[in-house]
Amino acid sequence: MTDPDHDLEQALAALRPRPPGPAVLARLARDLDAPVSAHGPIIAWSAGLAALAAVFVAAFLFLGFRGEVEAPSYQLVRADQSPADVQFYRPVRLDDGSFVRPVRVRWDDTTRWEDPRSNTRLINYRPNDQFALLPLETN
Amino acid sequence: MSDAHADQDWRAWFAENGARLRLIARQWTRSEADADDVVQEAFVRFWKHQRHLPGNPNALVVTSIRRAALDLLRRSDRRSVREQAVGADMETVSWFEPEADPRLQSLADSLKLLPPEQREVVVLKVWGDLTFDQIGEQFSISPNTAASRWRYAMEALRKHITVRTHD
Numbered sequence: 001m002t003d004p005d006h007d008l009e010q011a012l013a014a015l016r017p018r019p020p021g022p023a024v025l026a027r028l029a030r031d032l033d034a035p036v037s038a039h040g041p042i043i044a045w046s047a048g049l050a051a052l053a054a055v056f057v058a059a060f061l062f063l064g065f066r067g068e069v070e071a072p073s074y075q076l077v078r079a080d081q082s083p084a085d086v087q088f089y090r091p092v093r094l095d096d097g098s099f100v101r102p103v104r105v106r107w108d109d110t111t112r113w114e115d116p117r118s119n120t121r122l123i124n125y126r127p128n129d130q131f132a133l134l135p136l137e138t139n
Numbered sequence: 140m141s142d143a144h145a146d147q148d149w150r151a152w153f154a155e156n157g158a159r160l161r162l163i164a165r166q167w168t169r170s171e172a173d174a175d176d177v178v179q180e181a182f183v184r185f186w187k188h189q190r191h192l193p194g195n196p197n198a199l200v201v202t203s204i205r206r207a208a209l210d211l212l213r214r215s216d217r218r219s220v221r222e223q224a225v226g227a228d229m230e231t232v233s234w235f236e237p238e239a240d241p242r243l244q245s246l247a248d249s250l251k252l253l254p255p256e257q258r259e260v261v262v263l264k265v266w267g268d269l270t271f272d273q274i275g276e277q278f279s280i281s282p283n284t285a286a287s288r289w290r291y292a293m294e295a296l297r298k299h300i301t302v303r304t305h306d
Contacts, residue, residue: 005293008246012265012296015247016236017162024175028153031183081188084206088278091255101255103209132213134167136255 074113074122082108091136100133144196149186152196159266162234163201166255166262167208169215171232181207201267205277242300249299257292260285 003009089102106129113122153160157178164174164181181203189199235247250258256278263269263277271282271289278285 005290008293008296009265011243011246012250012261015238015243015250017158017234017266018236019158020161020175020178024157024179025154027179028182029150031179032150032186084202086205086277086279088280099255105206105209130209130213132209134209134212135169137251 072115072118072120074115074120076111077114078110078112080108080110082110088134099136101136103132103134105130105132144190147190149190153182156197156200160200160204162266163262164204164208165234166259167205168211173208173211173215177204177207177211180211197268198273201263201269202277245300246296249296252299253292253295257288257295260288261292261296264289 084105084107087104087106089104091099091101093099106127109124109126109128111124114120160182161174161178164177165171168174168177182200184207185196185200185203189203190196192199233247234251238244238247250261253261259278260274263274264271267274269277271285274280274285275282
């Protein structure tokens with residue numbers, strides 16, 4: 001059985017999309033050349049949370065537990081991001097006549113630190129829920 | 140974490156695939172300049188966070204493009220009327236290189252005339268190299284619905300180019 005759309009698909013594939021401008025390539029080269037350590041992205045992503053954990057530990061020690069308990073030494077062991085759950089809703093028409101498609105994107109970020117000496121764990125779970133209106137082109 | 144693509148030259152990969160990625164980004168952006176920004180941001184996100192993952196990187200990059208486009212739209216929701224007018228002017232810019240073959244040129248022009256939900260499926264299938272299953276996941280629709288939109292789009296394109304070549 002032959003696919004009646006095959007020729008048309010081949011013709012579409014023959015079209016040549018316009019490439020990104022030279023400025024994009026230059027910016028991309030700069031970004032890819034920037035030094036990134038093996039765990040750089042994970043550490044960068046969780047830097048704020050790590051700082052918060054450090055403040056929490058410092059406050060805990062300062063409020064009367066100095067000398068009694070050894071300070072935990074947390075190490076980042078895992079950072080996960082769930083696949084995004086994307087919901088596209090039916091297009092709606094705005095007052096100005098344009099069409100938009102409501103989109104909802106949900107995902108979870110989970111980061112875990114552990115202190116092997118005290119066998120304690122610090123887990124941060126952060127659900128994300130974002131909503132946007134995606135403009136639709138009409139001709 | 141082991142790198143499943145340790146030997147991959149990602150600059151060469153982008154040089155080879157950048158044009159089709161930009162066309163995909165163009166489906167969800169207001170202007171050519173926005174499409175450039177989205178492609179760059181999406182590819183850098185992928186490169187930083189997901190390039191180590193096994194499997195074909197294509198679907199991950201397409202998903203990254205969609206998310207970057209949504210982020211940009213959210214940031215620019217309060218864009219001024221003037222900027223929107225500039226964006227509308229940009230619609231006259233062709234998404235494709237000029238074609239010597241009038242049938243191909245007509246096809247390129249006709250693609251913009253498709254309803255957005257059909258055009259998205261066509262672009263993701265032809266230039267995104269996604270299956271109907273993967274397209275369905277992108278838009279939270281069934282693979283059958285994606286295939287149905289594809290068939291309607293093919294029918295419409297066939298009519299468009301027939302009319303245009305007889306003009």
